[in-house]
Amino acid sequence: MVQNVGKIDRLIRVVVGLIVLSLVFVGPQSLWGLLGLIPLGTALIGWCPPYSLLGINTCGTNSGKAA
Numbered sequence: 795m796v797q798n799v800g801k802i803d804r805l806i807r808v809v810v811g812l813i814v815l816s817l818v819f820v821g822p823q824s825l826w827g828l829l830g831l832i833p834l835g836t837a838l839i840g841w842c843p844p845y846s847l848l849g850i851n852t853c854g855t856n857s858g859k860a861a
Contacts, residue, residue: 795839795841796841797840797841797853798840798841798842798845798846798850798851798852798853799836799837799840799841799842799845799852799853800851800852800853800854802852803837803852804837804840805837807833807834807836807837808833808834808837810830810833811830811831811832811833811834811837812830812834813830814827814829814830814833815827815828815830815831815834816830817830818830
């Protein structure tokens with residue numbers, strides 16, 4: 795698996811994931827907040843399936859590393 799998520803993209807995904815995940819505990823307290831695990835997971839592994847399908851790579855000049 796080749797990484798296609800860059801550092802800034804990963805940081806944004808972590809922040810968004812934590813905000814959405816917090817909806818399970820505060821605010822509407824809905825299980826929809828568990829969708830925040832998706833951006834957290836893609837940030838953790840550095841690979842985004844839709845990016846692969848669309849040919850997007852935010853890693854910069856480094857074409858990615860095999861994981």
